[in-house]
Amino acid sequence: MEQAESRVAAHGLMKATLFGEFRIETPSGELVVLSNRRAALLLAVLCLAPDHSIDREALARLLWPDRFLAQAKASLRQCLLELRRRLEEHGIDCLRVSRAEVALAPGSLECDLFDLEAGLSSDDPEAAIAALLAIGNRPLIQGPPLNPEFEEWITTRRDHVDAQLRAAISGAIRNSPKATSERLLEAARARFASYRTFNRASHQARIAVLPFGQMDTVGGNFFLADGIVDELSTRLAGINGIALAGRTSVAAMIEKGRTLTQIASDLGVTYLIEGDVRRDEQGISVRMALISGQSGTEIWSDRLSGSIEDFFDGRRVIGANIIAAICRALGLTASPAPSRKMTRDREAYALYLQARAMIQKIGVEGAFAKGIAFLEQALEIDPDFAECWTALANAHIMTAAITPSLERVAQSAEAARCAERAIALDPGQGHACSILGIHEWTRFNPARALEMAFEAYARDPNDADVCSRLGSCLLYLGKSREALPYVEEAVDRDPVYGRNYAMLTSAYLSLGEIDKALAAGQRMADLGTPAIWLALAQFVAGDLRAAERTHYNLRSFLGTTLMSPPGVAPMDDAARDAYFAFGARGIYSGVQADRAAYCQMLGGLHATMPDPYDSTIAFPAIAMGHSDLVMKIYSECIHPSNMFILMSLWIDIDPINRTIRDPRFMDFAERIGMVEAWERFGWPDLIPGDPRRS
Numbered sequence: 246m247e248q249a250e251s252r253v254a255a256h257g258l259m260k261a262t263l264f265g266e267f268r269i270e271t272p273s274g275e276l277v278v279l280s281n282r283r284a285a286l287l288l289a290v291l292c293l294a295p296d297h298s299i300d301r302e303a304l305a306r307l308l309w310p311d312r313f314l315a316q317a318k319a320s321l322r323q324c325l326l327e328l329r330r331r332l333e334e335h336g337i338d339c340l341r342v343s344r345a346e347v348a349l350a351p352g353s354l355e356c357d358l359f360d361l362e363a364g365l366s367s368d369d370p371e372a373a374i375a376a377l378l379a380i381g382n383r384p385l386i387q388g389p390p391l392n393p394e395f396e397e398w399i400t401t402r403r404d405h406v407d408a409q410l411r412a413a414i415s416g417a418i419r420n421s422p423k424a425t426s427e428r429l430l431e432a433a434r435a436r437f438a439s440y441r442t443f444n445r446a447s448h449q450a451r452i453a454v455l456p457f458g459q460m461d462t463v464g465g466n467f468f469l470a471d472g473i474v475d476e477l478s479t480r481l482a483g484i485n486g487i488a489l490a491g492r493t494s495v496a497a498m499i500e501k502g503r504t505l506t507q508i509a510s511d512l513g514v515t516y517l518i519e520g521d522v523r524r525d526e527q528g529i530s531v532r533m534a535l536i537s538g539q540s541g542t543e544i545w546s547d548r549l550s551g552s553i554e555d556f557f558d559g560r561r562v563i564g565a566n567i568i569a570a571i572c573r574a575l576g577l578t579a580s581p582a583p584s585r586k587m588t589r590d591r592e593a594y595a596l597y598l599q600a601r602a603m604i605q606k607i608g609v610e611g612a613f614a615k616g617i618a619f620l621e622q623a624l625e626i627d628p629d630f631a632e633c634w635t636a637l638a639n640a641h642i643m644t645a646a647i648t649p650s651l652e653r654v655a656q657s658a659e660a661a662r663c664a665e666r667a668i669a670l671d672p673g674q675g676h677a678c679s680i681l682g683i684h685e686w687t688r689f690n691p692a693r694a695l696e697m698a699f700e701a702y703a704r705d706p707n708d709a710d711v712c713s714r715l716g717s718c719l720l721y722l723g724k725s726r727e728a729l730p731y732v733e734e735a736v737d738r739d740p741v742y743g744r745n746y747a748m749l750t751s752a753y754l755s756l757g758e759i760d761k762a763l764a765a766g767q768r769m770a771d772l773g774t775p776a777i778w779l780a781l782a783q784f785v786a787g788d789l790r791a792a793e794r795t796h797y798n799l800r801s802f803l804g805t806t807l808m809s810p811p812g813v814a815p816m817d818d819a820a821r822d823a824y825f826a827f828g829a830r831g832i833y834s835g836v837q838a839d840r841a842a843y844c845q846m847l848g849g850l851h852a853t854m855p856d857p858y859d860s861t862i863a864f865p866a867i868a869m870g871h872s873d874l875v876m877k878i879y880s881e882c883i884h885p886s887n888m889f890i891l892m893s894l895w896i897d898i899d900p901i902n903r904t905i906r907d908p909r910f911m912d913f914a915e916r917i918g919m920v921e922a923w924e925r926f927g928w929p930d931l932i933p934g935d936p937r938r939s
């Protein structure tokens with residue numbers, strides 16, 4: 246308390262209202278009237294970044310963009326003098342002005358935004374609930390437009406703050422008891438009307454929707470079974486109290502021919518929904534049932550009959566009747582699902598469903614190209630089909646990430662274009678937001694990437710891919726502790742998807758949880774996924790022989806689930822085996838001569854391969870701490886394939902950590918945008934602050 250009192254006496258503590266009309270008050274509640282609008286906005290800009298100095302030239306250009314720079318600087322100087330005088334009239338001494346920068350004195354500010362953030366991060370969420378209800382839906386720094394430059398700046402800041410708030414709200418809800426979390430959720434909706442969250446603590450039911458069987462004696466284009474599963478899955482995912490297994494994991498279980506109880510056990514779900522669709526000359530009959538995952542017994546069932554038009558044009562029947570009945574059987578209250586911008590054209594919908602099936606066939610040559618062709622045909626029929634645009638964006642980003650390609654950045658840009666179209670048609674497309682986030686990495690803008698990842702999670706937290714991509718973005722930035730809950734959530738949703746275990750292994754390794762990393766890496770291998778991160782875990786654990794062996798065994802995946810470098814001729818078996826043996830020794834043997842030889846080979850590959858930034862170069866460069874090559878690769882090109890490897894950068898063991906310990910690393914991190922992301926969202930676990938400023 247004494248420290249707080251001395252701080253007030255020294256600086257004149259002021260209270261700011263940032264949501265709605267910007268206001269400043271003294272500690273006693275006296276309003277400070279700032280009649281000069283630019284002076285008020287200048288102070289608002291400083292209040293939004295209270296821990297940072299702001300360049301005077303940047304402020305001048307922001308507030309007076311229509312003037313010559315010398316005139317703008319003179320106007321800024323006069324504005325600062327007026328602002329200081331007005332504040333000092335109320336006993337507030339908070340401005341710190343130098344020839345180059347302007348800042349607020351440390352500890353001189355209290356505001357509604359800080360109160361809200363503190364409440365969300367505390368063990369007592371009552372303050373957060375009160376703060377959320379108090380600010381309501383008022384925008385940050387509300388007021389008439391000043392100039393296009395300032396409006397663009399404040400719009401970006403509003404998006405950034407709201408993305409952070411949505412993420413913090415999700416964390417607070419997840420960590421609160423059920424009754425409190427429900428009140429937090431209602432308070433969140435005072436600001437974000439369509440806010441939904443994945444709250445593991447409140448989930449009473451974990452469900453997997455299985456593919457429906459289809460029996461057709463009529464023939465022709467018939468897609469209703471896939472359509473019903475799609476509609477059921479989307480609507481159930483929007484209900485608080487239900488956690489839905491990811492489609493990737495469900496598809497993998499069906500391919501293995503498991504029984505219902507085995508599927509439930511492997512997916513970690515308590516209930517399954519299964520059914521079938523029959524069509525004959527008399528019409529269509531749909532049967533669906535809710536099954537206990539533990540016993541395999543039927544808990545609820547229903548049968549619907551009608552024509553194709555009844556089902557296609559009346560998807561609301563599923564929402565109003567079937568979803569409500571399933572919720573009653575589970576003892577839940579059905580909440581209204583978010584609106585979906587679907588097509589009313591049956592042919593477009595059929596093409597969309599066919600494309601979705603093709604895109605799930607990861608590793609099947611040509612599957613993505615066929616899926617993209619189907620989606621483009623659907624959009625020619627109905628260009629306003631929002632979910633089809635999202636599916637097309639996902640197909641492009643998946644093509645760039647997991648197939649051999651020399652156009653990965655261009656494919657990412659096309660994915661972003663499609664995602665933007667989806668969001669314009671339907672702002673609730675969270676998955677599309679996450680794809681935009683991936684593309685921002687290729688533009689060396691990880692701060693915007695993380696912003697979009699948080700926004701995606703806030704819009705659609707029940708999408709397993711959205712959750713996974715938020716976790717991965719945090720991992721790339723070295724924020725492993727913050728990433729872990731989202732990664733675990735992704736694993737929880739998609740428990741047989743190997744990519745999620747790669748993230749989990751990397752997160753545990755970065756946090757020093759070696760035994761957990763080994764278990765996650767082994768699970769990755771058990772699922773039949775290339776166990777690249779298991780080899781890393783074995784190496785960190787000190788079992789060099791096991792790491793070499795695991796890396797060498799990756800050779801059997803080359804050309805299938807482990808893609809060959811694009812533009813490179815296929816290797817015969819002898820060359821392949823020799824290459825993987827050489828790499829295994831270079832990365833994991835611990836022998837300096839082996840390491841040096843492999844580093845030399847990587848340098849040669851970087852100089853000669855059609856894609857010099859391919860993950861087959863980036864991964865071993867990071868694993869061996871080849872900092873020169875790592876910084877060269879990622880300074881020149883980040884694309885959807887090599888960015889996934891960035892999460893291994895943060896494993897704090899020699900030689901992997903040589904890159905982040907390189908004296909040039911912070912300058913490199915600034916070039917590729919990481920420093921900006923850290924300054925806005927918090928520094929990584931291994932770098933608590935910018936060492937260049939210490």
